[in-house]
Amino acid sequence: MIQKIFIPQVNVNDQSATVVRWYVAESSFVNKGEALCLIETQKAASDIYADKSGYLRIVCPEGREVSTGMVIGYVSDSLEEVLLEENDGSLKNSQNNLASGRRATVKAQLLAKKFNIDLADVPADGVVKESDVYLFLEKKGSTRETCSSQEGTAMPAGVEQDLIGSVEPLSSIQKKVCSAVEESLRRNVGSYISVEVRVDKVLAVIKEYVSLKRKMVRLNDVIIKAAGLALKKFPLMNAFYWKGQIARYRSINIGIIMDYQGSLVAPVIKDVSEKTVEQIAVESGLLQMKALKNQFVPEDFAGGTFTVTNLSGLGVKHFMPIIYGYQSSILGVSAEHLSCVEDGPSTPRMGRVINLEMTYDHRLVNGIQAAVFLKEIKSFIETAEIEKEV
Amino acid sequence: MDDVLRLIFKEALALTDIDAQQIREDSSIVTVKGWDSLGHLRLIAALEKTYGITIDPLEAIDLVDVTAIQNLVSKKKSL
Missing domain, CATH: 3.30.559.10 (Chloramphenicol acetyltransferase-like domain)
Structure with a gap:
């Protein structure tokens, strides 16, 4: 049995929330009632808890803003169960069909979009995963570090790019x-x-x-x-x-x-x-x-x-x-x-x-x-x- | 007053060794240097972490002196 972890409607006016932090690592075992992640709406931050004990599968990365009602992860009796369900296509929020007919996880699609690459070019066995995209980027000459440094918007004219140590988005x-x-x-x-x-x-x-x-x-x-x-x-x-x-x-x-x-x-x-x-x-x-x-x-x-x-x-x-x-x-x-x-x-x-x-x-x-x-x-x-x- | 609690005070309120040594059981929020609102929050967090206890907000606002803290910690640890 799988528990879908949704972004709840914390406030009537909330249309989205940001997944600030996952407290539990991907694939870890969690107990019923355990805090899984911290989400942040326009007005407040709150924790999401596990309704059942099982293994955590994360489909929404930290820092991403998602609509209320969206699935951001799963808790299942076994990780195989989630993978089977994903391959079966019943967990529609976690992955989508690509135009090429291939399937990819949300993380992989986001990463591909960020670096403007076609997932059809990414070698993978079955579903294209985030790790496949990273591997593909690394082979192209972009390490994870250089990938990260490309995040954010361009700095204003007159600011020397070399002086910028890092750029990070603001919380909600x-x-x-x-x-x-x-x-x-x-x-x-x-x-x-x-x-x-x-x-x-x-x-x-x-x-x-x-x-x-x-x-x-x-x-x-x-x-x-x-x-x-x-x-x-x-x-x-x-x-x-x-x-x-x-x-x-x-x-x-x-x-x-x-x-x-x-x-x-x-x-x-x-x-x-x-x-x-x-x-x-x-x-x-x-x-x-x-x-x-x-x-x-x-x-x-x-x-x-x-x-x-x-x-x-x-x-x-x-x-x-x-x-x-x-x-x-x-x-x-x-x-x-x-x-x-x-x-x-x-x-x-x-x-x-x-x-x-x-x-x-x-x-x-x-x-x-x-x-x-x-x-x-x-x-x-x-x-x-x-x-x-x- | 035991050394662990003294150390918690010293670190949470950023006290010098001399100031920390002067903390006694009857010391309170109006006599200990640095025990202001922010210091109180740091103190609560340090007590919870060190002793592995949870302090309810209503309990926290009654912790106005060292004796009150000692009593609450003893009570929580014995549960």
């Missing part, structure tokens, strides 16, 4: 981020503002809270809460510009930029202004764990109306974030550091501070509004109000 998530960044820069008229925030007091409050309650709360959770409350007070910051209009959001949903599979995503905490710092801390902690364990689902990224990006863990003191999606502003959080602060008139001392950096759409928000908005967040963090919140 990386492509999505690229599109979002390009779109943001094209659509928004970004202006930038920054403010220094003293954090000695709030850090002491957090320290006391963690020691007493033994629950995780971080400075970033307090900042998210502060931003949520400030957004409630300044709804223009929770909106976006659209063709001469202001579109205001009903909810305050804050996306948190985080690293996910080598790219950036913004999973969302919803209704932030209505939640306590502790609730926000739990949700942000769970989102970070989802990133670690590759457990994001498309819903995690939906509905963001404002974004917070925190580079404090990397020691960054200043940066200029780019507005994310259909939003009017984004808040950046820099690294905590020592700075000379005023402690009453003419009383300088060293204190711990962070910089809050904000990029905003200047068509919608003017400099004064942005400054007052940041001052509101700064005030929330610096004052004892946080004690009540925590």
